[in-house]
Amino acid sequence: MQPIRIGILGMGTVGGGTAKLLSENAQEITRRLGREVRISMAASHNTDRIRKLCPSDTVVSDDVFQVARSADVDIVVELIGGTDTAREVVLCAIENGKHVVTANKKLLAEYGNEIFALAAEKNVMVMFEAAVAGGIPIIKALREGLAANRIKSVAGIINGTSNFILSNMRSHGSPFAEVLKQAQELGYAEADPTFDIEGHDAAHKLSIMSALAFGTPINFQHCYLEGISKLESQDIRYAEELGYRIKLLGITRKTDEGIELRVHPTLVPECRLLAQVEGVMNAVLVQSNMVGETLYYGAGAGAAPTASAVVADIIDTARLMHAASEQRVPPLAFRCNEQLPVLPIDEITSSYYLRVSAQDKPGVVANIGRILAEQSISIEALLQKGVINHENAEIVILTHQSKEKHIKAAIAQIEALEHVFEPVMMLRMESLHG
Amino acid sequence: MQPIRIGILGMGTVGGGTAKLLSENAQEITRRLGREVRISMAASHNTDRIRKLCPSDTVVSDDVFQVARSADVDIVVELIGGTDTAREVVLCAIENGKHVVTANKKLLAEYGNEIFALAAEKNVMVMFEAAVAGGIPIIKALREGLAANRIKSVAGIINGTSNFILSNMRSHGSPFAEVLKQAQELGYAEADPTFDIEGHDAAHKLSIMSALAFGTPINFQHCYLEGISKLESQDIRYAEELGYRIKLLGITRKTDEGIELRVHPTLVPECRLLAQVEGVMNAVLVQSNMVGETLYYGAGAGAAPTASAVVADIIDTARLMHAASEQRVPPLAFRCNEQLPVLPIDEITSSYYLRVSAQDKPGVVANIGRILAEQSISIEALLQKGVINHENAEIVILTHQSKEKHIKAAIAQIEALEHVFEPVMMLRMESLHG
Numbered sequence: 046m047q048p049i050r051i052g053i054l055g056m057g058t059v060g061g062g063t064a065k066l067l068s069e070n071a072q073e074i075t076r077r078l079g080r081e082v083r084i085s086m087a088a089s090h091n092t093d094r095i096r097k098l099c100p101s102d103t104v105v106s107d108d109v110f111q112v113a114r115s116a117d118v119d120i121v122v123e124l125i126g127g128t129d130t131a132r133e134v135v136l137c138a139i140e141n142g143k144h145v146v147t148a149n150k151k152l153l154a155e156y157g158n159e160i161f162a163l164a165a166e167k168n169v170m171v172m173f174e175a176a177v178a179g180g181i182p183i184i185k186a187l188r189e190g191l192a193a194n195r196i197k198s199v200a201g202i203i204n205g206t207s208n209f210i211l212s213n214m215r216s217h218g219s220p221f222a223e224v225l226k227q228a229q230e231l232g233y234a235e236a237d238p239t240f241d242i243e244g245h246d247a248a249h250k251l252s253i254m255s256a257l258a259f260g261t262p263i264n265f266q267h268c269y270l271e272g273i274s275k276l277e278s279q280d281i282r283y284a285e286e287l288g289y290r291i292k293l294l295g296i297t298r299k300t301d302e303g304i305e306l307r308v309h310p311t312l313v314p315e316c317r318l319l320a321q322v323e324g325v326m327n328a329v330l331v332q333s334n335m336v337g338e339t340l341y342y343g344a345g346a347g348a349a350p351t352a353s354a355v356v357a358d359i360i361d362t363a364r365l366m367h368a369a370s371e372q373r374v375p376p377l378a379f380r381c382n383e384q385l386p387v388l389p390i391d392e393i394t395s396s397y398y399l400r401v402s403a404q405d406k407p408g409v410v411a412n413i414g415r416i417l418a419e420q421s422i423s424i425e426a427l428l429q430k431g432v433i434n435h436e437n438a439e440i441v442i443l444t445h446q447s448k449e450k451h452i453k454a455a456i457a458q459i460e461a462l463e464h465v466f467e468p469v470m471m472l473r474m475e476s477l478h479g
Numbered sequence: 480m481q482p483i484r485i486g487i488l489g490m491g492t493v494g495g496g497t498a499k500l501l502s503e504n505a506q507e508i509t510r511r512l513g514r515e516v517r518i519s520m521a522a523s524h525n526t527d528r529i530r531k532l533c534p535s536d537t538v539v540s541d542d543v544f545q546v547a548r549s550a551d552v553d554i555v556v557e558l559i560g561g562t563d564t565a566r567e568v569v570l571c572a573i574e575n576g577k578h579v580v581t582a583n584k585k586l587l588a589e590y591g592n593e594i595f596a597l598a599a600e601k602n603v604m605v606m607f608e609a610a611v612a613g614g615i616p617i618i619k620a621l622r623e624g625l626a627a628n629r630i631k632s633v634a635g636i637i638n639g640t641s642n643f644i645l646s647n648m649r650s651h652g653s654p655f656a657e658v659l660k661q662a663q664e665l666g667y668a669e670a671d672p673t674f675d676i677e678g679h680d681a682a683h684k685l686s687i688m689s690a691l692a693f694g695t696p697i698n699f700q701h702c703y704l705e706g707i708s709k710l711e712s713q714d715i716r717y718a719e720e721l722g723y724r725i726k727l728l729g730i731t732r733k734t735d736e737g738i739e740l741r742v743h744p745t746l747v748p749e750c751r752l753l754a755q756v757e758g759v760m761n762a763v764l765v766q767s768n769m770v771g772e773t774l775y776y777g778a779g780a781g782a783a784p785t786a787s788a789v790v791a792d793i794i795d796t797a798r799l800m801h802a803a804s805e806q807r808v809p810p811l812a813f814r815c816n817e818q819l820p821v822l823p824i825d826e827i828t829s830s831y832y833l834r835v836s837a838q839d840k841p842g843v844v845a846n847i848g849r850i851l852a853e854q855s856i857s858i859e860a861l862l863q864k865g866v867i868n869h870e871n872a873e874i875v876i877l878t879h880q881s882k883e884k885h886i887k888a889a890i891a892q893i894e895a896l897e898h899v900f901e902p903v904m905m906l907r908m909e910s911l912h913g
Binding site: 046066069070073074076077078079080174179180181182185186189190191192193194195260318321322333334335336337338339340341342343344349350352353354355356357359360361364365367368371372373374375378379380381 | 500512513608613623625629768772773776784787788789790794795798799801805809813
């Protein structure tokens with residue numbers, strides 16, 4: 046059979062990794078697919094890098110649009126990142142009847158609905174396994190492996206930078222700023238780490254998984270997000286004393302009222318596998334109505350793991366390039382989406398961790414207890430810690446489930462108490478059962 | 480579009496679960512697939528159960544061959560188990576041009592090569608996600624999700640009964656026989672538990688995964704197996720003191736000399752996720768050359784989890800029923816298999832746990848050390864425990880890597896020592912890295 050002709054856009058870390066993988070594993074890929082995968086064209090502003098990394102017969106270009114329009118390309122592999130050129134060139138490739146494989150979570154989170162609509166019109170495939178959790182085949186699991194289930198929730202550690210920072214804050218007892226610096230030195234965090242540590246990256250990935258899980262359009266614009274930079278060392282420590290670890294989780298859940306879609310630091314019982322995921326590794330836990338819980342773990346980033354997902358998509362696309370649309374899995378798993386409301390964060394239900402800084406005076410705990418009781422919030426655990434010459438105390442409370450608006454009302458009242466002198470630290474807790 | 484017409488063979492636990500799933504999740508399945516999945520026929524010796532569990536328009540039969548030959552069936556779903564009738568009826572269905580979905584690991588381990596050959600000849604699909612690790616989509620991960628990788632090894636907890644027993648032996652410090660009895664009372668173990676606790680069931684599943692991982696025919700007949708019934712409580716305890724947990728693992732690994740294919744109780748460092756998998760849950764760890772390690776966790780048995788995998792296969796098959804063979808993933812992942820030798824157990828390389836029961840006399844440890852050194856086996860850790868009025872001792876040794884034949888030669892010499900009065904307990908240890 047004729048080789049599959051791919052055109053790679055972008056020759057950065059992932060582009061280079063993809064070229065390298067296709068060369069190193071060429072023999073096994075051909076044994077699986079029954080035909081060769083050939084890089085017929087590649088475009089990058091760094092054409093030298095293409096010449097260095099791609100086969101000698103690859104047509105080299107500095108114009109991604111040339112590749113997107115080329116008659117010598119079956120599948121366009123978009124690895125330039127960002128949303129400006131990436132969006133334009135992906136739409137251009139689809140207009141020209143090319144199938145698209147992309148690793149670009151931001152592009153899909155922000156423009157996926159537009160891109161998938163055009164792809165349906167033009168009857169081409171858009172594949173994106175690499176966009177979520179790197180090399181873990183979680184998109185395939187959600188779209189195909191769990192297709193017999195009604196999915197109830199998805200909760201994932203889907204940002205390696207944040208997980209590295211949280212793991213090291215716990216294992217070394219170090220403050221956030223120090224571990225961030227270390228992560229930057231190791232290349233696990235960018236010079237401007239905002240995108241990772243404030244949850245934007247996780248929100249992109251979560252929005253994609255949520256659409257796949259529940260059959261909705263992508264709802265990134267409604268995703269609630271809260272990062273890890275606000276965490277203090279003692280929160281990690283208190284959580285641990287109480288049997289929990291703090292993880293930056295992306296959580297999406299279908300309730301009778303609508304979809305929860307939120308990224309925030311979360312206390313997870315330490316006995317749960319998700320709590321044991323350390324360093325830059327990723328993991329996604331899916332709760333479904335038939336199979337129950339399944340978990341998928343692996344490297345969420347890096348050249349080779351991401352290329353692993355990109356090339357798996359190329360292989361899948363190569364098989365079904367000439368298939369009828371009903372023979373393919375729809376990009377967002379369902380043949381027809383239904384728009385479900387995304388719940389405002391105040392309407393979600395969760396358990397909570399509260400840390401109250403107060404002067405160590407009689408009555409403070411009693412007052413806090415009274416305020417929580419008035420909001421019908423019951424207490425699961427309470428820990429009081431003396432700090433600074435025992436004049437001040439930190440009171441840590443774990444609550445049972447409550448609507449977020451009630452916990453916020455309680456917090457406002459606690460902060461107004463006479464001896465409470467700092468804003469209350471509030472974190473969400475998840476048992477991750479169902 | 481016309482509904483997909485399935486014929487279910489067998490209406491036991493999994494058959495009933497499949498009928499129930501298809502009814503309960505019908506709406507979501509149709510939304511995904513774009514057409515309805517209809518049970519047009521079902522056969523079981525218990526026809527009343529079919530009438531009770533299947534839709535009223537299902538044609539009821541007590542003859543599985545009638546379903547396998549019926550013109551009203553597109554996909555035959557074999558859920559009768561065993562190998563006699565199952566083999567005959569699956570071959571009959573294929574002969575009649577039916578696609579087959581099966582949950583039957585024993586059938587595939589023993590007759591898969593024959594079945595897949597006939598399926599290729601007749602250009603039909605044979606799908607078997609449910610045959611390994613129940614509801615975990617591990618077959619899909621190995622066949623498709625990791626298709627860009629050269630897979631190096633697969634190690635799995637793939638027998639829930641054994642894992643339940645080992646988990647409870649550890650958490651309650653109970654002896655094997657007592658926990659087995661408890662497992663039987665809870666329905667986690669059969670009246671005759673041999674098939675599960677001696678590793679046969681795990682060997683079936685491992686043989687299938689090994690073929691998928693490395694592109695070989697199924698090599699079940701060469702699988703080495705060793706069960707958990709020989710374990711003593713103190714082995715679990717000593718392992719834990721040394722930072723390990725004992726799991727019944729199925730391990731397959733590609734080496735320069737051939738394929739390792741073995742099921743046995745294994746010490747796993749407790750920091751590894753696989754060590755944290757408790758109770759009846761399953762998990763499979765895959766090491767690949769690009770993505771590195773990925774792990775898949777979930778329920779390995781039960782009506783609903785198994786049905787989840789069966790129906791995912793039905794959906795996949797329904798999509799590609801009329802596709803050309805090159806548009807489908809080959810059943811064993813590769814278009815052409817290559818026979819690689821399966822290494823005899825004596826030729827594998829592993830680390831080892833040895834427990835030596837000896838009289839507490841001077842020189843015993845020195846003699847053991849000398850014997851190991853003569854076989855070029857180095858010691859990672861050594862623990863000596865006094866037992867029975869301090870007259871006898873148990874010496875526990877963890878070794879570094881060695882060929883199994885060398886450790887066995889050393890054990891023979893240790894057992895011949897004057898003060899050693901019991902056979903040496905030997906267990907394998909795996910770091911599970913690569």
